[in-house]
């Protein structure tokens with residue numbers, strides 16, 4: 001049974017706050033000039049690496 005408010009969790013939980021902060025991204029996404037508009041798939045990063053802030057392994061772009 002859920003006890004926490006879903007909206008509050010989405011807005012305030014440290015994990016969700018980190019997911020909305022492009023400066024927390026790692027790997028190629030972390031140094032990509034498009035990270036504030038793209039940011040990559042956080043779900044794919046988590047599925048592939050266990051780290052939701054890792055680079056998106058499905059992206060072929062190589063930032064400078």
Ligand code: SF4
Nearest residue numbers: 029032038039040059
């Ligand atoms: S998914 Fe690709 S284009 Fe998007 S931020 Fe990451 S490296 Fe940049």
